[in-house]
Amino acid sequence: MKIKKEYTFSNNKQIWRLLPSETGKLVIEERDPEAKEVFFSCIEINSGNKIFNKLFIEEKFWIGIEKIYKNTIFFHRFRKPDMPGHIGIIAFDILSKNILWRNDDYIFLFIYNDELYCFKERFEGRNYFKLNYKTGELLENVGENAVEISTLREKILDEENPEGYYFTKQFFPETEGNEKVKKFLFExxxxxxxxxxxxxxxxxxxLFFSFHQIQPSGDEMKNIFKAVDIDKGKVIFEEELNRGVKNFVPDSFFIKDDLLFLLKEKTELLVCSIKK
Known part of the structure; x- marks a missing residue:
């Protein structure tokens, strides 16, 4: 097995979220907390080719992504800068780079069978609606049936398992079932x-893993990634992801099919191929 560096992505801004789509795209959310600016970029996940870069959607900072469905990104605004509650739906087409539709009153819930479920807050509770995800056209006023919505939402969560994606789990020696993993990571x-x-x-x-190594000064750490052939006990790839950190950096890598995605220094995405 061999791991080869294929491409990098960086705008020298803090990468906030990496959001893969089911259509082979990767949307990158970058934020500058001091300037209070947010930008969105999209690349072809296999090649790194840019579809769009540093996209700015109306609001400079108080906007985020609810979901990427097929080739549509669903953005939301925040109710107030100091409140995390979401409000509004902005549907943006990745391929045409245009806003398809928007509604400032609905609040996004989920999408099921090409139908977007959302709600409006009312004094006495919530009123649920079903929309055409492409056009925003109202398909059905579902009413206040929260039980039906909750049941459907749980069904979706059970079914959602992105094909070909592998995400990290935490190593616990006392519960680790694979003896080779347990022995290697313990050592x-x-x-x-x-x-x-x-x-x-x-x-x-x-075995792909990352950890924080305490530096000689005692007050700083290095975030290190390694890939190991666990049968041979041989390190086949190693990369320093973060230097001089004082706090733990979570979720620094994931895998899609035969591609390894590594987040470096919070501002750079490194993508490597995993070859047999």
Whole structure:
């Protein structure tokens, strides 16, 4: 097995979220907390080719993404700068780079079978609606049936499992069922002055993991990623993701099919191929 660096992405802004789509796209949300600016970029996940870069949607900072469905991004605004509640739906087409429709009153819930479920807040409760996800056209006023909505939402959560995606889990020696993983990571922790948790993904005989190593000064850490052939006990790839950090950096990598995605220094995305 071999891991090869394929491409990088960086606008020298803090990467806030990485949102893969089911159509082979990766949407990157970047924020500048001091300037209070947010930008969105989209690349082809396999090549890194840019579809759009540093997109600005109306509001400079108080806007976010609810979901990416097929080739449509659903944005939301925040009710107030100091309140996390969402309000409004803005449907943006990735391919045409145009806003398809918007509604400032609805609040997004989920999409099921090409139908977008949302609601409006009322004094006495919520009123639910079903929309055409492409046009925003009202398909049905569902009313106040919260039980029906909750049941459907749980069904969707059970069914949602992005095909080909692998995300990290935390290593717990006392509950780890794979003895090779347990032995290797236990020894790694003892040898490297590791602080905090170890996040890992096991794919066949390849163990991918990241950890924070305490530096000689004692008040800083390095965030390190390694890929290991666990059968041979051989490190086949290593990358320093963050240097001089004082706080733990979560969720620094994931895998899609044969591509490895690494987040470096909070501002750079490094994508590598995993070849047999």
């Amino acid at each position: 790694e922790r003892n040898q490297n002055l590791i602080s905090g948790k170890i996040d890992y993904i096991l794919l066949q005989n390849l």
